[in-house]
Amino acid sequence: MKVIPIQPVPAEEEGGALYVSEKKVYPRAVTGRFARWRWAFVALTQVIFYGLPWLQWGDRQAVLFDLGARRFYLFGYVLYPQDFIYLTGLLVVSALSLFLFTAIAGRLWCGFTCPQTVYTEMFLWIERKVEGDRMARMKLDAAPMSLEKLVKKWFKHLLWGGLAMWTGFTFVGYFTPITELGMEFLQTRMGSWEVFWVFFYAIATYGNAGFMREQVCKYMCPYARFQSAMFDGDTLTVSYDAARGEPRGTRGRKEDYKAKGLGSCIDCELCVQVCPTGIDIRNGLQYECIGCAGCIDVCNGVMDKMNYPRGLIRFTTQNALEHGGQGDVREASAIWRRVLRPRVLVYAAVLAALTAGLMFSLALRTPLKVDVVRDRAALARIVAGGKLENVYRLQLMNATEKTQRYVITAEGLAGLLVASEAEVEVGPAESRWVPVRLQIPYGSVAAGSHPIHFVVKQADGTVVVHEKSVFLVPR
Amino acid sequence: MSDFENSFWSIYVTGFALAGIIGCLVLLWISGRKKVAPRADNTTGHVWDEDLTEMNNPLPMWWVGLFIITVVFALLYLVAFPGLGSYPGRLHWTTEGEYTAELVKADKELQPLYAQFTAKTPEALAGDPNAMAVGERLFMNNCAQCHGSDARGSKGFPNLTDNDWLHGGTPDKIIETITKGRIGQMPPMAAAVGTPDDVKNVANYVLSLSGSPHDSLRAQLGKSKFTACAACHGADGKGNQMIGAPNLTDDIWLHGWGEQAVIAMIQNGKTNEMPAWEHKLTEPQIKVLASYVWGLSHRPAKP
Numbered sequence: 034m035k036v037i038p039i040q041p042v043p044a045e046e047e048g049g050a051l052y053v054s055e056k057k058v059y060p061r062a063v064t065g066r067f068a069r070w071r072w073a074f075v076a077l078t079q080v081i082f083y084g085l086p087w088l089q090w091g092d093r094q095a096v097l098f099d100l101g102a103r104r105f106y107l108f109g110y111v112l113y114p115q116d117f118i119y120l121t122g123l124l125v126v127s128a129l130s131l132f133l134f135t136a137i138a139g140r141l142w143c144g145f146t147c148p149q150t151v152y153t154e155m156f157l158w159i160e161r162k163v164e165g166d167r168m169a170r171m172k173l174d175a176a177p178m179s180l181e182k183l184v185k186k187w188f189k190h191l192l193w194g195g196l197a198m199w200t201g202f203t204f205v206g207y208f209t210p211i212t213e214l215g216m217e218f219l220q221t222r223m224g225s226w227e228v229f230w231v232f233f234y235a236i237a238t239y240g241n242a243g244f245m246r247e248q249v250c251k252y253m254c255p256y257a258r259f260q261s262a263m264f265d266g267d268t269l270t271v272s273y274d275a276a277r278g279e280p281r282g283t284r285g286r287k288e289d290y291k292a293k294g295l296g297s298c299i300d301c302e303l304c305v306q307v308c309p310t311g312i313d314i315r316n317g318l319q320y321e322c323i324g325c326a327g328c329i330d331v332c333n334g335v336m337d338k339m340n341y342p343r344g345l346i347r348f349t350t351q352n353a354l355e356h357g358g359q360g361d362v363r364e365a366s367a368i369w370r371r372v373l374r375p376r377v378l379v380y381a382a383v384l385a386a387l388t389a390g391l392m393f394s395l396a397l398r399t400p401l402k403v404d405v406v407r408d409r410a411a412l413a414r415i416v417a418g419g420k421l422e423n424v425y426r427l428q429l430m431n432a433t434e435k436t437q438r439y440v441i442t443a444e445g446l447a448g449l450l451v452a453s454e455a456e457v458e459v460g461p462a463e464s465r466w467v468p469v470r471l472q473i474p475y476g477s478v479a480a481g482s483h484p485i486h487f488v489v490k491q492a493d494g495t496v497v498v499h500e501k502s503v504f505l506v507p508r
Numbered sequence: 509m510s511d512f513e514n515s516f517w518s519i520y521v522t523g524f525a526l527a528g529i530i531g532c533l534v535l536l537w538i539s540g541r542k543k544v545a546p547r548a549d550n551t552t553g554h555v556w557d558e559d560l561t562e563m564n565n566p567l568p569m570w571w572v573g574l575f576i577i578t579v580v581f582a583l584l585y586l587v588a589f590p591g592l593g594s595y596p597g598r599l600h601w602t603t604e605g606e607y608t609a610e611l612v613k614a615d616k617e618l619q620p621l622y623a624q625f626t627a628k629t630p631e632a633l634a635g636d637p638n639a640m641a642v643g644e645r646l647f648m649n650n651c652a653q654c655h656g657s658d659a660r661g662s663k664g665f666p667n668l669t670d671n672d673w674l675h676g677g678t679p680d681k682i683i684e685t686i687t688k689g690r691i692g693q694m695p696p697m698a699a700a701v702g703t704p705d706d707v708k709n710v711a712n713y714v715l716s717l718s719g720s721p722h723d724s725l726r727a728q729l730g731k732s733k734f735t736a737c738a739a740c741h742g743a744d745g746k747g748n749q750m751i752g753a754p755n756l757t758d759d760i761w762l763h764g765w766g767e768q769a770v771i772a773m774i775q776n777g778k779t780n781e782m783p784a785w786e787h788k789l790t791e792p793q794i795k796v797l798a799s800y801v802w803g804l805s806h807r808p809a810k811p
Contacts, residue, residue: 049545049546049564050544050566051539051566052539052540052568052569052571052572053566053568053569054568055570248568408657408658409652411656411661411662413662414656414660414661414663415663415761416660419720419765422660424656468657475765507663
């Protein structure tokens with residue numbers, strides 16, 4: 034692991050105060066290869082987020098987290114709180130994916146798929162449509178209040194509010210069936226908690242995407258901090274090739290800049306204007322950079338216009354830059370060398386193993402869960418006919434969407450038999466507590482605790498669950 | 509109702525709480541006026557572990573706003589709720605008050621529910637699924653600890669499902685049992701019966717009454733000694749519900765089965781207690797509960 038040297042940025046004139054008002058950032062519109070990628074990810078994530086609750090599966094919502102009934106419907110699966118391990122697995126897989134992508138290419142997540150980025154992008158788009166691009170917005174904000182300004186501002190906030198409310202509504206739609214929620218809304222009879230959460234997420238979206246924006250990434254987000262810690266010298270980062278660009282300066286398009294002793298950077302400041310976090314990438318890698326590659330797009334456009342080669346700002350690695358900017362990282366050999374390092378391989382291997390494991394266990398999941406709880410207080414009792422009896426409560430959790438009959442038997446002791454109702458019916462996606470009495474002939478085994486297990490079979494024989502317990506024989 | 513020995517401690521706590529909050533504000537104000545000399549490399553000049561330097565990135569103003577909000581919240585909280593020594597807060601909130609309010613609310617909500625139950629007879633309630641659901645929950649919370657969640661009891665705790673009653677199984681009797689509790693007493697009878705051998709004989713006779721495994725010769729010998737027991741259990745051993753003497757002929761053994769258990773019972777006797785519930789449950793609750801218990805042994809025959 035190599036230490037990345039700090040390239041100090043000269044302090045701005047802040048007068049050395051410990052608290053400062055943040056300057057508002059006015060990101061300029063950007064087009065290009067990476068911008069298209071970003072919009073593709075905005076579309077992908079939001080089609081899923083806004084669309085999923087409307088998807089039907091049989092006669093219910095395909096994805097529904099019914100907190101009241103504690104059932105989680107995921108397409109064909111009915112998950113119980115007892116299936117929490119799958120959520121754990123999903124979170125571990127997500128974390129490892131983050132590690133892998135970050136090790137390879139820095140803050141990809143932040144720049145392209147993070148909800149903060151995605152919603153900010155959407156809110157910015159609305160802002161641009163209503164108020165215009167960077168310069169127009171700055172002018173508008175600086176201008177005194179006028180009818181035009183009032184109308185524009187109000188209209189923008191109206192659209193923002195609408196999008197934010199729709200986002201909150203969609204979010205709650207994952208917990209209350211969304212068509213029902215829509216009907217309730219139209220008939221103004223939404224539950225108070227539903228109203229609260231819709232507004233909560235609406236306000237959070239409005240505030241974070243409309244006002245907080247890069248402040249979230251800079252001051253609040255924990256991912257931002259620990260993703261930076263996963264960088265090393267071979268991580269692809271958005272970098273300005275100082276060796277090629279400096280000394281920067283203005284020049285004509287036809288001028289021979291090398292003769293003037295200038296580098297490739299024409300100091301047009303477009304990279305600063307498009308940056309959503311308001312930094313100057315030419316100062317080197319900074320903690321605020323979210324790797325959105327906006328500056329790459331805009332700089333490549335400038336280079337094209339000037340007829341200079343592209344890539345003054347590009348995805349490259351610290352190590353490549355330190356070798357005088359030589360060795361283009363886009364060469365296949367360089368990429369292989371970078372990808373095939375132990376850190377990446379280990380991340381990838383663990384990720385693949387865990388993903389496979391998760392898929393495998395989901396595929397093999399039995400649609401029946403059994404919990405055995407020995408009855409409280411009564412250890413054992415003697416009943417008519419010289420039998421010794423233990424009482425258990427079995428919780429049978431039917432994870433199918435059909436009514437099922439289950440047959441309960443017990444094994445592990447000679448003469449062990451189920452004295453209570455051995456066949457139980459459980460409704461679709463329901464769970465039931467059933468008292469079960471087990472008996473053995475009195476005196477047939479020594480005093481103490483004997484391991485036994487319950488065998489619960491689905492009546493059609495497709496599902497069998499074994500659950501351990503103990504049978505107590507008093508002295 | 510003060511938690512403090514004297515007013516000094518109340519003032520002491522109040523002083524610390526307020527000093528802490530005001531201290532936060534003062535610190536905020538002082539650091540807001542402070543200027544750090546800007547350095548060329550934009551660090552504060554602090555260095556730890558040889559090469560760990562602290563960047564001088566000033567805090568955004570809105571974050572300072574959040575600090576101020578917490579201070580305002582703390583002050584409002586301390587005005588509204590108890591926190592400043594013995595000052596009870598403007599809302600006069602206490603945990604006890606909250607508990608009482610919840611009880612009153614629950615009672616109010618439950619009143620219409622129990623109102624429809626009180627009008628019915630216990631036998632009718634036993635056929636009412638609503639009442640039985642309530643009864644089951646009451647039973648689980650209050651009775652299952654001893655009688656088991658399936659109400660079949662265990663050693664020393666009567667089975668409530670078998671239609672064998674120590675004190676009578678009419679709904680009224682069950683209500684009486686729950687309300688006032690019961691004490692079942694059997695004195696040690698070894699002296700009245702005779703020699704240890706006699707005791708063994710009587711025990712075998714008792715076992716013979718229910719057709720349990722026994723030594724028939726000893727049972728023959730013990731029959732005459734049973735007179736000592738007949739005072740309570742009856743000459744035929746069928747028991748006496750007036751005094752809670754168990755029926756010895758029905759093969760139901762509350763305190764253990766077999767010769768050893770019966771001998772131990774004759775020698776040592778037993779005092780068994782069921783607590784009274786009149787102070788823990790309301791009358792309608794006891795009624796619903798009794799109906800539930802009565803219903804356990806009066807189930808409609810399964811089709």
